[in-house]
Amino acid sequence: MEYIDHAMDLGAALSTPGLNIENRPIPDPHIDSNKLEMLYGQLADILLQLPKLSFPRIGSLTQVDDFTWEVTRRPLSINMNELIRLGTLPRSKLPATSFENASSYYKALADLHLEHLVHQRNDAVDSVNDCRGKYVPRQLFRNLARDGRLVSSLKKLWCDDLRPSNVLVNANLQIVGVVDWEFTYAAPADFSFAPPWWLLLEQPEYWPDGIEAWTEVYESRLQTFLNVLIKREVEAIRQGRLKEDQKLSGPMQQSWESGHFWVTYAARKNFAFDAIFWQKLDCRFFGPSGVPEGNRWKQRVDLLDEEEKYYMEELVNQKFEHMKERVLAWEPNEVYLEKV
Numbered sequence: 001m002e003y004i005d006h007a008m009d010l011g012a013a014l015s016t017p018g019l020n021i022e023n024r025p026i027p028d029p030h031i032d033s034n035k036l037e038m039l040y041g042q043l044a045d046i047l048l049q050l051p052k053l054s055f056p057r058i059g060s061l062t063q064v065d066d067f068t069w070e071v072t073r074r075p076l077s078i079n080m081n082e083l084i085r086l087g088t089l090p091r092s093k094l095p096a097t098s099f100e101n102a103s104s105y106y107k108a109l110a111d112l113h114l115e116h117l118v119h120q121r122n123d124a125v126d127s128v129n130d131c132r133g134k135y136v137p138r139q140l141f142r143n144l145a146r147d148g149r150l151v152s153s154l155k156k157l158w159c160d161d162l163r164p165s166n167v168l169v170n171a172n173l174q175i176v177g178v179v180d181w182e183f184t185y186a187a188p189a190d191f192s193f194a195p196p197w198w199l200l201l202e203q204p205e206y207w208p209d210g211i212e213a214w215t216e217v218y219e220s221r222l223q224t225f226l227n228v229l230i231k232r233e234v235e236a237i238r239q240g241r242l243k244e245d246q247k248l249s250g251p252m253q254q255s256w257e258s259g260h261f262w263v264t265y266a267a268r269k270n271f272a273f274d275a276i277f278w279q280k281l282d283c284r285f286f287g288p289s290g291v292p293e294g295n296r297w298k299q300r301v302d303l304l305d306e307e308e309k310y311y312m313e314e315l316v317n318q319k320f321e322h323m324k325e326r327v328l329a330w331e332p333n334e335v336y337l338e339k340v
Helices: 010-014 033-052 078-085 102-119 128-146 189-193 211-238 249-258 260-268 270-286 293-303 306-325
Strands: 060-065 068-073 155-159 167-169 175-178 184-188
Touching (some): 010 167, 033 189, 033 211, 060 184, 078 270, 102 260, 270 293
16 A cells, blocks of 8 residues: 555554653543644544444455455454464364354354463463362353343444554644554444543553453543544534434443343453453442452352363363473474363
8 A cells, every 4th residue: 555644643643642652552641632633533434434434244355346345255353363473272163154144253262262261272261260260250251252241233344443543643633544454354333333442542351450440440431432433423413414324322232231242252252251241240230249250250160060160171181291291392383171
């Protein structure tokens, strides 16, 4: 692609002044409200464009002609790429086809959570109970996906890597380009209906004071964003660029208030799964618990059937054999615990 002349990326415009490039992003707590609304408004215009496009299947797109795109291949998300690059997942474990419905795709994402645990070598767990404590939530999430308790039925265009650092602005803070579209595919509409985590620039699992602190700060920024989004929707409808049923503000508000935001986040984020599951999903789906988070798996393990418990113990044995061997190189098509 050609170079896009720009002054900075939008992440820099929203972050605290004076941060070094090696620092994790921190949103400017003193940002002028007019500036924030102006930047959010431009982001809202971009977000409103994507889900206007609907598809019959979930997966990556192929251009048929100048005006036609079709879903012909498996979806490729940024998380799948990172599982291969950082999580030692064999490429053969990625989904091989497109998906007819959101339920089957959520099931595939839940399978990837387990495959990640199975194939990540050596220091993936540090004790027998740590291994069990990682297996239990992944198997429970997989069961929720299998039972269709996570999903909607629509499929919308979705960019998995759309975030402020990939949005370029000029010196007047006007957007001049958006880059890194390679992880764009037709996805469950739930993904588009969840409010963007990047309103705070930093992902909740990396927030210095923890996920609950992130949630509290996020809610104030979310209301600012939703207010701006509503204004943009009204204007787009007035100009004939948007239909009533294409609005995002209502679904985003509902996703956040219902907690479904965390379902979509957990499904897409393998490396954040444990914290999100125990802090945001466990009690929602399986009821309140007075057991501390670190030991709650001992209570929830009774929700697994005997076969699932058997494979949990098989996985424990496998992990500790790996820790003894400390193998650093292996064939990429190695397969373990095929029934997991």
